[in-house]
Structure formats: structure tokens, C-alpha cells
Amino acid sequence: MIALPSPQQRATLEQSYREENSVTTPKLSRRLFGASLLALTSAAAVPATIAFAAGKEPYRNPALPIDQRIEDLLSRMTLEEKVAQMIGIWQDKKLVNNEKGGFDARRAAKAFPHGLGQISRPGDRVGAVDKDGAPIAAGAKANIINREGLEAATYVNDAQKWAVEQTRLGIPLIFHEEALHGFVARGATSFPQSMALASSWDTAMVERIFSVAAREMRLRGVHLALAPVVDIVRDPRWGRTEETYGEDPWLVSEMGLAAMKGFQGKTLPLAKDKVLVTLKHMTGHGQPESGTNVGPAPISERTLRENFLVPFERAVKNLPIRAIMPSYNEVDGVPSHGNKWLLDTVLRKEWGYQGALVSDYFAIREMNTVHQMTSGLADGAVRALEAGVDVELPDGEAYPLLPGLVREGKASEAKINDAVRRILRMKFEAGLFENPYVDAKVADKLTATPDAIALAREAAARSMVLLKNANKALPLNPAATGTLLVVGTHAKDTPIGGYSEVPRKVVSVVEGLTAAAGKNLKVDYAEGVRLTRQRVWEEDKVEPIPDAENDALIAEAVTKAAKADTILLVLGENEQLSREAWAKTHLGDRASLDLYGRQSDLAEAMFKTGKKVIVLLLNGRPLAVNRLVEKADALIEGWYLGQETGNGVADVMFGKVSPGGKLPITIPRSVGQLPVYYNAKPSARRGYLFDDVTPLFPFGFGLTYSTFTMDAPTLSRGQIGVADSVDISVTIRNTGSVTADQVVQIYLRDDEASVTRPVKELKRFQRVTLAAGASTTVRFTLTPEDLSIWNIDMKRVVEPGTFTISAGFDSVELKSVQLKVV
Secondary structure (H helix, E strand, O other): OOOOOOHHHHHHHHHHHHHHOOOOOHHHHHHHHHHHHHHHOOOOOOOOOOOOOOOOOHHHOOOOOHHHHHHHHHHHOOHHHHHHOOEEEOHHHHHOEOOOOOEOHHHHHHHOOOOOOEEEOOOOOOOOEOOOOOEOOOOOOOOOOOOOHHHHHHHHHHHHHHHHHHOOOOOOOEEEEEOEOEOOOOOOOOOOOHHHHHHHOOHHHHHHHHHHHHHHHHHOOOOEEEOOEOOOOOOOOOHHHHHOOOOOHHHHHHHHHHHHHHHHOOOOOOOOOOOEEOEEEEOOOOOOHHHOOOOOEOOOHHHHHHHHOHHHHHHHHHOOOOEEEEOOOEEOOEEHHHOHHHHHHHHHHHOOOOOEEEOOOOHHHHHHHOOOOOOOHHHHHHHHHHHOOOEEOOOOOOHHHHHHHHHOOOOOHHHHHHHHHHHHHHHHHOOOOOOOOOOHHHOOOOOOOHHHHHHHHHHHHHHOEEEEEHHHOOOOOOOOOEEEEEEOHHHOOOOOOOOOOOOOOOOOHHHHHHHHOOOOEEEEEEOOOOOEOOOOOOOOOOOEOOHHHHHHHHHHHHHHHOOOOEEEEEEEOOOOOOOOOOEOOEOOOOOOOOOOOOHHHHHHHHHOOOOEEEEEEEOOOOOOOHHHHHHOOEEEEOOOOOOOHHHHHHHHHOOOOOOOOOOOOOEOOOHHHOOOOOOOOOOOOOOEOOEOOOOOEOOOOOEOOOOEEEOOOEEOOOEEOOOOOEEEEEEEEEOOOOOEEEEEEEEEEEOOOOOOOOOOEEEEEEEEEEOOOOEEEEEEEEOHHHHOEEOOOOOEEOOOEEEEEEEEOOOOOEEEEEEEEO
16 A cells, blocks of 8 residues: 655645746646646655565566556556556656756656656757756757767666656656658658658668668667658648658558558567557648648548548558557547547547557647637546547646546546556557667667668659650760759758758768769859748748849859759758648748749749750649749659758769659649649549649659550459459560669549549559560459448448559559459
């Protein structure tokens, strides 16, 4: 039995806590108050520090089944200890940090005597102080150098030592970090952004990439990745477009599954170099009203099930997923964090999901502050718990109120028990009870290793999409005599996209081309135009560049262009021009898809020189670059290519690699065409007065340095039953003179259905490499699930009728065959 503290002891603890953790702003006071509720007003408070002794309790026995260990541990936990497992700390890391930013077990014991569930982003310095002694706040990282391997791993070990050896039950911590396109940590390997990786249509490579990310995360003691993002994006005005794998459910699913396998493998418990994943964001996030982040998603249940829910369902049914994050937005009037139909009826009951649900940052609070549907944190805590949200991130604001709400009869302890079971399962399956610590000394040495850097370079080259190549303008000859003028501010100052840290080395386009150019080819540089005063993703203010400043830069570029033989024009965006709009003071969505600032003026000036002009786009979302398509000799969509940008560009520009990427999203001619996704219904896209309804470039499009032909697809059977599968064979030939990659794409159209169906839907794809003159036959199998639809009664069935099965190298130029289902 645990003795309750006396009133005098409580008063002493409270006074000590106030003196140790005084605050100056009401916003922080509310968070501290939440922590103090668990720390000071418990009905079963425990001493701040309890000596750890390895006991023989069943939950400590690794030989026992995990279920038995969970139930034994749960039975020993107080209500406060259970709720402590349901929260993390991020800005509240100041409660556990010492004056130098290191972890302080004494402070942790005082602030969290019942233990703690997890620590958010241990690699950043949020919760520490800067060189002037000012608190480091979230989003203020522009001038902050975060922890590298040794320091981050040491911090994690110190925190685990407190949790395992100094709390009553010795429950280890989970540490989570972002990992959108590589581990988001100082010095870690940065790969191409998600939209670029999707452009590779290479699932095997994506799996390898996230295996590297997982390895680098575990070196620093991190066990949970807040990735991958498997949102379907249908409005490129949305600043988070870059974070997605595109507009198609099958492509997003396949890329997401590959990332998950890379992160955690196919089975659990975790291997020592793997991490658990968090699927984000469920759901409808990528088609917000007006294209603005967190806007309502005006999406029907049918559209949700046919598109937005598909990647989540396929993940849950194919892999042992242990964490899913609801989205910030609302669907049909209900924010996802309070949507019991979405999180319980569909996710848990229909799909059988057994894992945890972790909140997006501050999302429980935002049911009150943004959606204005709750009366405060207590109401939000009850709604989120009832909907099925198990963990509140990044800090405990609402969930520390749960013990009191249980005693008032407003919250269910049974729901809390279920949540804690799922949280404990993550910790047992991650092996944390047996191996909570890491070898901090090797964390830096084994990060950003040569194999990781080589993979980043390979990914950069394989992710680029060649959109135009008039008169074989590319590849360039690196042994040619003359001058290649590279123009564009981001040809030197390389953008790598949102959710990035600072890698050890970023290779710029200028650096990469200079290193790869022959002795006779001179690489010169002109800045051309500047886009924004800085490109810090976290910085709220976005400052445009005055025209006079850019006029001078354009004039300088024109002067240098007169002496050049070929011009490479690097245009696009940076991390401030398309990003997550997480607050009204931090916007990131745009109403335009045109080139920002004076870039169009720069392009026109280069075209007027009469020289060969090649355009490389580095950007986060599709841009309506009609004039570039008309005037440029060659056009490449690069998106953001990661730390090896320059080397990947050089490999493609000089022909070491033939581009083989394909668009994972449709590129519109103007913002007025939106929505323009390819898998539309037959009644859509009727036309416009005085304008073209076709996109600038269709989904799945991309050229190579070679030429290919494809035969019409053949079926193993022309007629099948509703429960049967069918095999498809497609023969392709490389009819050009160089080895190149091509992506075979299979589309399906249900010609006779009880509800309207899209004009086409991607169902399979495969990227293949063929030598000049070679051919191959690619085979696929379509199953009844691929042929099924959500019928008029919202039941998933295969309906008899005819289906058109098409194959092509993009979503427009297709060859088809008919399949009859009886």
C-alpha cells in the first residue's frame, strides 16, 4: 500500500513546485497546471524519487507473453500512473531540463512523480535556454543548433534512467521524432521530399530509404516515427502538398507501405535498427475547403472510403501498425480527434485496428480554440477519449484532467485502461523494458554513412521527372567546350523542403554540376532573382524581395548569359512559399500556382538571349508553368531532392542516369482548373469558355532519354466470376539507343456499376530498367478487391459487368482490353 501525503507534505510539495517552475505567460501556466494536477493533487501520490530494484513481477519477465505482461503491469498502476502514460512533453521539457538543457532526474521526479509516457522530439532544444538565457520555444529554431548524435543519445539515456530506475514501476519512455523524408535531426541523412519520392514510382528504393532513417533514429534512442504521411492530396494550393505521395489512392498506399516496411519491418517486436510508425493524418486532410490548412473537408463518406481512407485501411490490414494520428480538420462537422465514427466504428470495429491513436500537436486543445465546439480542455479531453485518442501530444494539457473527470463520472476509466494497454504494447514490442538504453558513443559515427549518402544521391536522380526535351536538348555533354550558366538563387542555396533539419552536407546544383563537368566545360553562376529574404520553414514572417534588388540581379544574369552557350535556369519555390500553415500567424498555403515573385521576368530575359535554356524546378507543389513549357528547350520537375540535390541533378543533366520519374499528381494550367485530379467522375471536366480543360501535364507522365513501345495488355481469361482474380501481361520494348527506365501503369474502369465510377483508376505499376533494344513482359494480378466498389447501400461488393483494363506509360496514352465479370 502507498501512503497518501499529509496536507503539510502536499503544501510543501506545491510550494517547491511553484518556486522551481515559475512561469510568466498564461498559456504556459495552463500547461504547467495540467502537469501539476498529476503531480500534486493525486489521490494516490507517490514520493518524488523511489529507488529502483529489479523485481520478479511478471511484467518484467521477457519470457512471458506480452498480453500477460501488459495485464500484470496495468493491474499495479494507479489512475494517475495510467494517465501519465497518455501524455508527452515538448514545450514542457523545461520541467525536466537543467539550466544547461540536459535532463534532470530530480526535476523530472518532482514534476512527474507518476512517470511519463513519452518525450516529444528529444533532439531539439525546446525546453532549454539559448545563449542569452531566454527559453527556447517551439518554432523558434532559426538560430538554434539542435543536438547531434552523442548529445541527443545522452539526453535520451538520462531520461530513460530516470523512468526505468527512479519511478515506482520503472516504465520506460517512448521518444518520437519527425521523419517525413529521412530522420529530422541534426546531421542525419536528408532524402528527397515525399512528393519527389512518389515521383520515383520505386517502392523498393523507398523501403531502403526509410530503413536508413530508422537505423539513424534508433542510434539516438528514438522508437517512434511521426511518419509516413499517407494523405491523398487533391488541392495543390494546400501548402502541405509536398508532404504527400500524391493524388492517387493506390500510389499513395504503395509508397506508404514501402515506407512502413522500411521503418519497422513486416513483423513485431521491433528489430534493434527499426522504429514504430505513425500513419498521418486520418482523414480528408489533403482537400481542405479553399485549399487552406485545417479547413473543413467537404467530402462524402463514399469519397472518403474510395480515396482518402484507402491507404490507412491497406496499412492496417497488411502490417502490424501501432500508431495512427487523426487529422486536424473536420469532416461533416466533426473534427477527426472527436470523430467516433471515424476512429472507432471504421478504424477499430470495421478494420480491426489494435494500435494506439496519438493526437496531432495541440489538436485536442484546438477542438476548442480552432473548431470552437468544446467549452474547454476538460470537454476536449472527454470527447477525444471517447472517440478513441489514446495519447495527447506534444504536451499534456487536457489529459492530465482525466483523473478528476473520472472521479466526477465524466470520463471512463475503462477507456483509459484500453488506451494504456495499447501504449504499453508499443513499449513492450519496441523492446524498451529489456533494452531502454543506446550506445551514445557510436550515434554520430554511424549516422550519414557513405551508403546512406549514396542512396540519397540515387534517390535524387530517380525522383526527377523529365517533362519536356525538345530536339534532345538533354543530356548535356560534359566534355563539350563552352560555358554552362546556372541561374537561380536556389541553384546555390538549396531548398530541401519542410520537416527538415540541417544535414552535414548539402550539395548544391552548382557544386554538383561543377564537380561532374569535363575540363573544357566551364560552369558559371548568376543569382537571377531572390524569392524571399530567408527560407526558414519555422519562421512566421515571409519577407518578399523589393523589385529594385531583383532588377539588378536580372540585369547581371543577362550580362553573363550573353557569354554562355547553355543556360540552366533553376526556378520554383522554397520552404517559406509552400508549407504547413499551423497558425494564422504562420501561413503557408497560396491562392496562386504561378511562379512566385520575379521568376517569370527572369525566365523571359533568358529566353530572349536565344541560347539553349533548360529549366529545373525545385518546388513543393505543382506549378502552372505554361510559359516555361512553351519556351524552354527542356523542363525537369525536381520537387525537393534532399541533401544530394546537386549530384543527382548532375547525374541526370550529363546523362549518367536517364530520368525515369513519373508525376504522382496532375499539373494544372491554372488555379482555375482545380480540382484537376485524374480519377474524376464522367460528368466532371465538361469544359470552360475560352480555356482548355486538359491539364498541363497528366498524372503518371514523364519522359526518358530513350523511346519505348508497349503492346496491348493481354488477360489470362476474358471472363471471370465475382470471386476470381485475373492475370495481366504487358510487353514493352526499349526502342532507343540508351539504357533507360520506364514505368508500366495499369488502370481500371468499371463500365457497368450501380453508382458512378471514376473514368479510370490506377491499380498496379512497376518501374523497369531496359537496355537499348531489349524487351520484357511485365505481369500483374488483379484481385476481387481491386474490382470491388462501394455500392448504393455502402457495401463493398464486386458487381457483374464489363471492366476496361488499360496499360500505358501515363494516365492518358493507354491501350485497353475488356474483361467480363459474371
